[in-house]
Each structure stands twice: as structure tokens, then as C-alpha cells.
Amino acid sequence: MRTTCLFDLPAIDAALGRVAVALNQDMHGLSAPPLVLVVMKGALVTAGALLPKLNFALEVDYVHATRYQHNNAQSELMWLHEPTAPIAGRQVILVDDILDEGITLAEVANYCRNKGAAAVTTLVLLRKDRSEPPRIEADYVALHAPDGYVFGYGMDDNELSRNLPGIYVHTP
Numbered sequence: 001m002r003t004t005c006l007f008d009l010p011a012i013d014a015a016l017g018r019v020a021v022a023l024n025q026d027m028h029g030l031s032a033p034p035l036v037l038v039v040m041k042g043a044l045v046t047a048g049a050l051l052p053k054l055n056f057a058l059e060v061d062y063v064h065a066t067r068y069q070h071n072n073a074q075s076e077l078m079w080l081h082e083p084t085a086p087i088a089g090r091q092v093i094l095v096d097d098i099l100d101e102g103i104t105l106a107e108v109a110n111y112c113r114n115k116g117a118a119a120v121t122t123l124v125l126l127r128k129d130r131s132e133p134p135r136i137e138a139d140y141v142a143l144h145a146p147d148g149y150v151f152g153y154g155m156d157d158n159e160l161s162r163n164l165p166g167i168y169v170h171t172p
């Protein structure tokens with residue numbers, strides 16, 4: 001099996017730059033700093049690259065929720081860490097690495113709404129273009145990829161390869 005690079009670092013950085021410009025415009029002039037919630041672990045690298053491109057006052061916290069083991073989706077989302085920052089009444093910006101079936105992002109967004117978030121905005125590095133639509137669409141999408149398991153730039157391949165400097169797929 002070979003490994004093929006879908007997006008290298010300059011392509012990812014340029015795409016994150018484009019969504020940052022849009023987010024900066026949309027969040028300009030808010031009355032209170034929004035809460036950026038990073039969905040661990042996959043969004044760690046995306047958040048690290050995105051945050052310095054944002055030019056408005058914001059607070060950062062994280063949620064750790066997972067539903068993929070050994071590259072396969074489980075039906076249940078497992079919550080490993082809930083955010084500690086206050087959510088009620090705030091604008092929340094969810095940052096995740098990948099939107100696949102959309103179950104993770106939909107459940108985390110619902111969690112925030114149930115905690116009383118004033119608004120929930122979603123941003124993903126990569127939207128996987130599957131035949132079935134995801135449960136939720138992201139408000140900001142940096143890149144699109146065809147269906148197939150991707151890894152690198154925070155995304156794991158059986159828990160490895162999150163450190164790869166690009167987004168990759170296995171090809172026969």
C-alpha cells in the first residue's frame with residue numbers, strides 16, 4: 001500500500017488562512033469574546049495553526065470526545081473531557097479536524113446548546129464528501145476530500161501519524 005498526499009502544508013495553511021479571514025469578518029465587533037472549543041484530539045494541529053490567524057478577542061477550551069477506534073466508527077460518542085469554561089450565553093466556535101458522518105460535531109454542538117450557548121458556529125479543516133450528507137454541515141470548511149480514510153495533520157491512522165506534515169490517504 002502506498003501513501004498519497006492530498007494536501008501539503010502550504011495548501012493547508014492557505015486554506016486555513018481563507019477561513020480565518022471569513023471568521024475574522026464575521027466575529028468582528030462582538031460584544032463579548034467567544035469561546036473557541038477545540039475537539040480533541042484530532043483538531044489539535046488545526047487549532048494550533050488557526051488560532052494565531054484570528055484577530056478578535058477569544059477564549060480557548062477543549063472537549064475530548066471520540067467515536068473512532070482502529071479507523072472504524074462506533075455508534076456511540078465517548079466523552080472523555082467536558083469543557084470547564086462557561087458556555088451559557090456565549091458565542092461558541094467549535095473547531096474540529098474532519099467532518100465525516102457529522103455525528104461528533106452534531107453531538108458537541110447540541111451539548112453546547114443544551115448548556116445554554118447563545119450561538120454555536122462550526123469550523124472544520126476538512127469536509128469529507130461522502131454520498132450520504134453529514135448529520136450537520138459546518139459553517140466554515142477549509143478543504144474538501146473524497147470519501148476514504150485520511151490521516152496526518154492531527155488525524156490518526158490507528159492512533160499514529162497525527163504528526164505527518166500534510167493530509168494523506170492510503171492508495172493501493
Ligand SMILES: O=P(O)(O)OC[C@H]1O[C@H](OP(=O)(O)OP(=O)(O)O)[C@H](O)[C@@H]1O
Pocket residue numbers: 039040041042043065066067068069073096097098099100101102103104105155156
Ligand atoms: O463526523 P464524524 O464521523 O463523527 O467523525 C469526525 C470525528 O472523528 C475524529 O475523531 P475521533 O473519534 O477519531 O477521535 P480523535 O479526534 O481523538 O482522533 C475527528 O477528529 C472528528 O472529531
Ligand SMILES: Nc1nc2[nH]cnc2c(=O)[nH]1
Pocket residue numbers: 068098100101148149150151152155156157
Ligand atoms: N483520522 C481520521 N479520523 C476520522 N474520523 C472520521 N473520519 C476520519 C478519517 O477519515 N480519518
